[in-house]
Amino acid sequence: MNRPTPALRVTDLTTRFNTQDGTVHAVNGVSFDLADGEVLGVVGESGSGKSVTMMSLLRLIPTPPGEIAAGEAIFEDGDLLSMGLDDLREVRGGKIGFIFQDPMTSLNPVVTVGDQIVESLTVHQPARRSVMRARALELLQLVGIPSPEDRLRSYPHELSGGMRQRVMIAIALACNPRILVADEPTTALDVTIQAQILELVKDLRAKLGMAVIWITHDLGVVAGLVDRVLVMYGGQIVEDALVDELYADPRHPYTQGLLASLPSAISRGQRLVSIVGQPPDMRQSPTSCSFAPRCPHAFDRCHGENPQLIAASATHKVACWLDEVPVLVGTAGATTGEGGDHDR
Amino acid sequence: MTAEAAAAEPEAPEVLVSVRDLKKHFPVTKGALRRKVGSVRAVDGVSFDIERGHTLGLVGESGSGKSTIGRTLLRLEEPTDGTVVFDGGDLAGLSSAALRKVRPRMQMVFQDPHACLNPRMTVSSIIGEPLVEHLSMSSRERNERVEELLGLVGLNPEHANRYPHEFSGGQRQRIGIARAIALNPDLIVCDEPIAALDVSIQAQVVNLMEELQDLLGLTYLFISHDLGMVRHIADRVAVMYLGRIMELADVDDLYEHPLHPYTRALQSSAPVPNPATEATREKIVLEGDIPSPSSPPPGCVFSTRCPEAVDRCRSEVPVWREVAPGHGVACHLVD
Numbered sequence: 254m255n256r257p258t259p260a261l262r263v264t265d266l267t268t269r270f271n272t273q274d275g276t277v278h279a280v281n282g283v284s285f286d287l288a289d290g291e292v293l294g295v296v297g298e299s300g301s302g303k304s305v306t307m308m309s310l311l312r313l314i315p316t317p318p319g320e321i322a323a324g325e326a327i328f329e330d331g332d333l334l335s336m337g338l339d340d341l342r343e344v345r346g347g348k349i350g351f352i353f354q355d356p357m358t359s360l361n362p363v364v365t366v367g368d369q370i371v372e373s374l375t376v377h378q379p380a381r382r383s384v385m386r387a388r389a390l391e392l393l394q395l396v397g398i399p400s401p402e403d404r405l406r407s408y409p410h411e412l413s414g415g416m417r418q419r420v421m422i423a424i425a426l427a428c429n430p431r432i433l434v435a436d437e438p439t440t441a442l443d444v445t446i447q448a449q450i451l452e453l454v455k456d457l458r459a460k461l462g463m464a465v466i467w468i469t470h471d472l473g474v475v476a477g478l479v480d481r482v483l484v485m486y487g488g489q490i491v492e493d494a495l496v497d498e499l500y501a502d503p504r505h506p507y508t509q510g511l512l513a514s515l516p517s518a519i520s521r522g523q524r525l526v527s528i529v530g531q532p533p534d535m536r537q538s539p540t541s542c543s544f545a546p547r548c549p550h551a552f553d554r555c556h557g558e559n560p561q562l563i564a565a566s567a568t569h570k571v572a573c574w575l576d577e578v579p580v581l582v583g584t585a586g587a588t589t590g591e592g593g594d595h596d597r
Numbered sequence: 598m599t600a601e602a603a604a605a606e607p608e609a610p611e612v613l614v615s616v617r618d619l620k621k622h623f624p625v626t627k628g629a630l631r632r633k634v635g636s637v638r639a640v641d642g643v644s645f646d647i648e649r650g651h652t653l654g655l656v657g658e659s660g661s662g663k664s665t666i667g668r669t670l671l672r673l674e675e676p677t678d679g680t681v682v683f684d685g686g687d688l689a690g691l692s693s694a695a696l697r698k699v700r701p702r703m704q705m706v707f708q709d710p711h712a713c714l715n716p717r718m719t720v721s722s723i724i725g726e727p728l729v730e731h732l733s734m735s736s737r738e739r740n741e742r743v744e745e746l747l748g749l750v751g752l753n754p755e756h757a758n759r760y761p762h763e764f765s766g767g768q769r770q771r772i773g774i775a776r777a778i779a780l781n782p783d784l785i786v787c788d789e790p791i792a793a794l795d796v797s798i799q800a801q802v803v804n805l806m807e808e809l810q811d812l813l814g815l816t817y818l819f820i821s822h823d824l825g826m827v828r829h830i831a832d833r834v835a836v837m838y839l840g841r842i843m844e845l846a847d848v849d850d851l852y853e854h855p856l857h858p859y860t861r862a863l864q865s866s867a868p869v870p871n872p873a874t875e876a877t878r879e880k881i882v883l884e885g886d887i888p889s890p891s892s893p894p895p896g897c898v899f900s901t902r903c904p905e906a907v908d909r910c911r912s913e914v915p916v917w918r919e920v921a922p923g924h925g926v927a928c929h930l931v932d
Contacts, residue, residue, distance in 0.1 A: 298795035413886040443658035444822065445883045445902075448866035452882050470796060473825075473868030477875035496872045514800035515870055516829030518852065524807065525829065527800035531765045 259286035260431055260464050261310075266324035266334075268302075268309045271317060274536065279305040281488040281539040283324075284562065287432065292458060292465040294475040294496070296511075297485035300532055303468045306485070307434050309334075311345050329431075347377040350425030350463075354437040356417035360409040366393070366420050367405030370427055377428040392423040395460075397453055415446035419453070426457065434466045439474065451478055472511065476500060481568075484508050487533045487543025490562055493570040504571040506548045542574070550575050610648040613783060613816050614670065617644045619679035621662075621669050625891055637891045639665040641840035642679070644917070647833075649783070652810070652817040654831030654848070656824060656863070660887050661837040663820045667786040670818065671703050672696060684783065701731045704777035708789035710769035714761040720747070720772055721757035727779045746775040749812075751805060767798035771805065778809060786818045791826065803830060824867045828852055833923075836860045839898040840890055842917075846924040856926045859899045897929065905930055 268280040280302045287293050297303040308314050310326050310333055326333040329348070331340060345351070353359045361369060370389040374380070380388075386405070393401035396419040409417055418438055425433055435454070439447040455478065458465055467479055475482055475496065482499045484492040484507065492505040503509045513526040530547040542548070545555040554574045562572045622636040640662040647653045655663045668674045670681055672688050681688045683699065691699065707713035714723055721743045728739050744754035750771040761769055770790060777785050787806070791799040803826060809815060821827050827834055828848055835845040836859065844857040855861045865881040883902045888894055894901045900910040907930070915927045 298797060415886055443887070444824075444866040445658060445862060446886065447868075448880065448882050449884075451868070452880070471868065472796070472870040473875075476870050476872045477868050500870070500872050511796055512870065514797060516800075516803075516825045518828065520829050521848070524804045525800035527804055528797040529801075531767065532795065532797075 260289045261287040262327045263310065264325045266306060266309060266326065267322045268305050268314060269320050269322050271320060277535045278539055279488050279535060280309060283490055285483055285490060285493060287464050287466065290462050290464055291481060292467060292479045294479035294482040295466060295468045295485060296470065296472060296475055296482055298470055298532060300535060301485040302488035303485045304436050307436060307466060307468060311349060311351065312341060346373055347428045348430055349432045349434060350430035352421045352425050352435040352438045354440050356414065356421045357409065359421060360417060362409055365405065366407050366409065370424050373424050373427045392427055396423045414442055415449060418442065418450055430463055432464045432466065436468045472515065488535060488539065489543065489572060491544065491572045493562060495568045498569050504565055504569065505573050506550055507544045612646045613649040613684055614647040615682040616670065617680045619643050619669060619681065620677045621665050621674055622677045635891055638840050638893060639890055640669060643842045645835055645842065645845060647816055647818060649816055650814050651832040652819050652830055654827035654834040655818060655820045655837060656822060656827050656834060657837035658822065658887055660890060662840040663837055664788050667788050667818060667820050671705060671786055701780035702782050703784045704782040706773050706777050706785060706787045706790045709793050710766050710773055713773055714769060716761055719758050719760055723772060724775045724779055727776060731780055746779055749809065750775040766794050767801055770794060770802050774805065778813060784816045788820045824864060836863065839887060839893055841898055841927065843899065844926045850924050856920065856931045857928050858903050858905050
């Protein structure tokens with residue numbers, strides 16, 4: 254597949270946090286491309302490094318204790334990780350918009366909604382105040398806020414959670430970004446409100462054509478929204494596939510376990526398939542596969558060597574030794590008996 | 598169950614909890630004198646039964662009153678009106694001394710495994726606390742029981758002297774469950790027990806809860822907003838909206854033949870982890886937000902968001918009707 258120049262190309266991103274309890278290896282060599290107009294889902298559990306990856310791209314990680322130790326993120330001929338702060342400020346909120354999980358902590362409680370949108374425009378696209386007010390109104394209409402004229406003068410606490418998240422989206426879209434990064438934007442919302450926001454984002458993407466990076470732990474949300482999925486575990490991308498392929502043919506044992514553990518209409522009366530054990534301790538440096546202690550197929554190599562993301566097909570990459578050496582699956586199966594973890 | 602009842606109707610399931618027209622209104626006060634200016638109708642007239650050994654799922658959005666029902670059921674909140682009959686006795690009238698005798702039989706598992714365990718107590722004193730409070734055990738007996746409980750919930754009994762912060766979220770929830778089953782309760786109110794856990798850990802905890810239910814004959818009130826998980830674990834499901842039950846039915850009936858427009862919308866809003874289904878299925882996207890329970894709309898509380906509402910819905914409160922055996926609904930539009 255001959256992909257055009259990606260909107261964003263991330264190579265070998267590594268972020269660490271140096272804490273009193275030791276170094277936390279939050280992101281370990283993450284590489285991916287994002288095409289223009291593509292909706293990319295990033296799935297993982299808490300601590301898998303999905304948020305830190307995206308925060309690192311815009312250098313929103315507090316340093317210290319954080320440290321972007323290695324990597325490159327090429328966006329419009331510049332490296333986001335090494336460019337000057339003035340240039341970076343152009344990108345943040347301008348060419349790359351960000352939506353966070355909790356709109357109440359991201360919005361300023363003492364500034365009206367209208368002024369917060371105008372603030373973003375003032376920084377990136379300054380114009381006469383009346384012009385920017387008009388643009389703010391247009392944005393509130395765009396994100397489907399009822400009686401937008403009145404809402405321009407509202408403070409965030411006067412709005413419901415869903416409405417606040419719409420305001421966040423309006424701010425993120427204010428400068429027509431090329432990429433919109435959304436970090437668990439619907440996790441704090443009720444399902445009926447989540448459904449509204451998902452419809453809105455699909456609609457906006459069709460209208461405006463920006464690329465979207467959607468971070469979530471919800472495999473259901475991903476299924477309905479995105480084109481391609483990155484599955485993260487232990488600070489690494491363990492699988493990268495088109496959404497249909499990922500659900501139809503998950504290759505990494507972690508992805509397989511996640512999909513199998515979801516309850517379904519037919520799982521009643523049976524035990525759910527669960528992934529044994531606990532999430533990894535991120536203080537250990539990634540010298541082996543971080544999923545190996547919980548993996549039913551793990552064999553010697555998994556404990557000694559960290560697999561890298563390799564292409565299984567043009568649209569499907571996986572970081573697993575099993576996939577590289579499929580003949581070993583049989584022998585690996587024989588060793589699962591030692592996984593006494595079942596009793597934990 | 599009495600011997601006669603068992604002999605007469607061997608198949609009839611025994612009702613452990615029977616709730617009738619339960620209301621819980623919280624006063625809204627204003628000014629220095631805390632004058633009452635209104636009330637939040639968190640729970641506004643709900644009725645349901647839970648059969649012994651079964652699981653009732655309680656689903657709804659935040660603010661629908663699910664948690665308040667759980668807390669009022671255990672009389673952690675005094676009900677404003679209505680009755681809660683637990684194993685034949687009405688809880689509402691009980692004195693605090695009499696209530697203390699019943700309390701061991703009703704326990705609760707909380708949502709946030711970080712907030713519900715005292716960080717300064719060891720696991721063994723957390724799990725042992727109900728044993729100290731309600732039973733007279735020697736410390737050796739107590740330690741044995743704590744070890745047994747830790748084993749039951751799949752934790753290593755050698756970790757009894759550790760503190761909560763040394764455990765992960767899923768393990769902490771296991772500690773909360775061990776504490777809840779310490780006194781051999783009949784009923785456990787599970788208030789969003791898996792909402793704060795990672796996906797790969799949720800299945801572990803749900804499996805544990807099902808195993809314990811089979812082993813100990815527990816009855817659950819399972820409060821959740823996760824419709825998929827409720828379908829997995831519950832026998833019957835009640836759908837709540839703004840303090841009222843909109844629909845109550847056996848789990849398969851409710852999921853396969855939802856009658857109330859809100860039930861249908863709620864199901865439709867829950868994303869399906871299957872791209873092919875997601876691409877083709879028809880979605881009902883509700884407009885607007887859940888209204889404030891301090892000023893619920895007149896008529897049917899769902900009428901402001903209901904895509905099918907007619908004039909009657911906005912003026913007349915729909916009566917609860919049983920449309921099929923065991924399947925009740927509160928909607929004017931259902932025949």
